[in-house]
Amino acid sequence: SEMNKLWVRMQHQGHSREREKREKERQELKILVGTNLVRLSQLDSINVNTFKKVVLPGILEQIVSCKDAIAQEYLMECIIQVFPDEFHLETLNGFLKACADVQQNVNIKNIIIGLIGRLAQFAERDPTGIPEDVQLFDVFSDKTAEIIQNRSEMPVHSIVALQVALVNLALRCYPTRSDFVDKVLETTADVFSGINLEPLEYNSETCKELLKLLKIPIDSYNNVCKILELPHFSALLDYCDLNSKKLISSYILQNALDNETLIDSEERVDSVLHLVSSLVMDDDSDSQGAKVTEDPEDFLEEQWLMARFIDLLKSEELDNQYIILNMAKKHFVKGGPRRIEFTLTPLVFAAYSLATRYAATRESDDKWDKKCQKIFQFCSQTIMILSKADLSELPLRLYLHGVLVASETKFDKAEGFAYDFISQAFTLYEEEISDSKAQLAAITLIMSTVERARCFGEENHETLRTQCAVASSKLLKKPDQSRAVALCSHLFWSSKPQDGGRRIERC
């Protein structure tokens, strides 16, 4: 009977609200109704079952039938706040159905997000508190889908905000179910394709919500490889504008670096470089010309980030490492001349390092020579790409570095590769380097490399040291000439002193 009295009072209040419509009285009535609900919740006689069968349906009926948006919104929120979570868990279906039935202009998104948040917290604190038959995620996922379908005027960013709440629920309460996370991403992508979404503008509401949605799994897993396992992540990323894509890509790379996540298989390298392709190469679809407005400092930072990330593309297993480097190169050559000096360079160094490691296995691996040769082929091709892109100082140094590696590892046919590399270096020196300061630096490097290298037979060495001496004597400034020739003399230790002397005299 107590309850009945409350029903009646509520009913009257519901009606009088509509009739009154004066602000102050509305406020007072609002508080009164709220208080009634609180009293209702405090009644001892209400347990889960009575709530489920009697109380809630009654309240919900009142709410829906009064058709007043403000009242509906307030009352729905009241219900969530006032009654315990255990009750809500039992009555989700009914409650969410009512959400679907309220007026179109009620901000249902906030109500649902509020409810999801509460229940997620509850579930985290006490996972056993959720009844067996309540599949939290499924219920919310299905019901919100229904609600979204029913409300054709719901703005896109609200839909995405709901998805954000769902993905949080999935990650907090069901951390092992990555398929839940993917379902949310899939749903969002479907919504976008269903409404033929226009390209998103950076900084729009929808874009902000979408970025939030994409960042949550990255932060939650702290393992970029798990993101690669969500098939709909990249589909969703494709809906973003170029700036957003770059933002998320950088976010992913930074996350990998912060967590030292190694990308240790060919497939994963392929996946991740596809995912972050907005940083790997120019985006042909970019009609807005974001490239034109790109800040050069930002570009540098982007490429340095990418280059640092390349250090994570590695495997302990040497053969696997070689495959990974090849896959990475496939992607990075698409970057064009602006990027390759940043991206191909670490690949070359990684390859050199790999050769050294192979050399260390010479006792156990009889194919190590051939593997080193393949690596030097790889390096030769890669450095060639750099020199064709009008770079000269960098490829020269990379070639010289290769000579040292060949010298140290002493694999079969190393001398051939080393001689080829040093010839390439000489060519670059003669044809591309014209500044006199740069010339002195370059010839010094060439000579110091020849000095250090132990892989050249007498014939080759003779040719090289002659070339060095000639180059030294041709330097533009006399002081440079004498410096260079003095250095060159180091190369003549093994030969007869007269030869060296004659060369020096000729300068």
Next chain:
Amino acid sequence: MLVLVIGDVHIPQRTHSMPAKFKKLLVPGKIQHILCTGNLCTKETFDYLKTLASDVHIVKGDFDDNLNYPEFKVVTVGQFRIGLCHGHQIVPWGDVEALAMVQRQLDVDIMISGHTHRFEAFEHEGRFYINPGSATGAYSPLSSADIHPSFLLMDIQAATVVTYVYQLIDDEVKVERIEYKKPVPAS
């Protein structure tokens, strides 16, 4: 007075970051001067060094992207004249006699060089020669043995410098202490 001697970092060309344990040790505000042997190779790393101390001296390595760093530098700290050079220009690389030539040329008490990625600290003909190695343990074909990340911290007091060598070996930071006294000039 604390002087950090560091170099051959090679980020991002050969490695992605400084060892975390080193970063924890290198705290801003404790070091007065930084002497860097070069091969950072980018402005990012240079800016990082600037956050540790305002007085940063750097010389050009063969892979640095900033072409305006000098090839040689002489810095006076306390009673010591300190020479700084990357070392790829000093041929043969790592050779004591060649380094000694440069030391005489620059007329310095302490000669710092890098390039070999191998830590060195020794006295030769009354002068002190040091090489901080590579701060990241970056790959180099010049050191065939395992390269450990390392850097040096010099504590300069009057005519004595105590050099602390920090090396990361098997993920543990190991510290060694080496003392050098400036020889009293013959009267």
